[in-house]
Amino acid sequence: MTPELLAAAASFCVVSSGTPGPNNMMLLSSGATFGFRRTLPHIFGISAGCVAMVLLLGFGLAGLIESVPWLYTALHIVSTAYLLWLAFKIATSTGLGEVRPRAKPLGFWGAVAFQWVNPKAWAMCLGAATSFSRPETLTTDVLIVAAVLGLTGLPCIMCWAGGGVAIRHWLDRPGLLRIFNVGMAALLVVSLVPGIIELFGSLSGS
DSSP states (O other): OOHHHHHHHHHHHHHHHHSOSHHHHHHHHHHHHHOHHHHHHHHHHHHHHHHHHHHHIIIIIHHHHHHSHHHHHHHHHHHHHHHHHHHHHHHTOSOSSSOOTTOOOOOHHHHHHHGGGOHHHHHHHHHHHHHSOOGGGHHHHHHHHHHHHHHHHHHHHHHHHHHHHHTGGGGGSHHHHHHHHHHHHHHHHHHHHHHHHHHHHHHHHO
């Protein structure tokens, strides 16, 4: 991989990982609810899940999706519906900032699995795997892109969990907690809008 292509891949991964999306909204909420240390498995699960997705997409799954386009559309519909349900649960929650004794943050494997129903993760990983790998050096390029995503994306998503910790002390009052819950749900829905527009476009064009 040339230095120019490597720099472009790193920039893509930083921007894609650092901008708002379902993962980052959930990390912000988790940091505010459970603290940074208890959110670490969630953070590492996101990173590992995205790296695994890049590898799988780079080494063949992208070709399957290209030959069977309805598969991606079906996944997009299911994942969008799930995330809208998740946004509703966050908005109507009365205890996001008040951790019950048995409440637990999302674990490592749960976060890994969540990437497969996260439209932004699909778009990011599919874009990274296909845009920065060349057919003649496919294996090497896919491995490099996966490593770049892991190394650059991890500190970006850590910042979102840290942001949740920073605002945690503001959520002691029920009124502010309610605003926070609704705000997180709204941001989660907003992060889905580009994917929903793309979904309707693909359905209307089919």
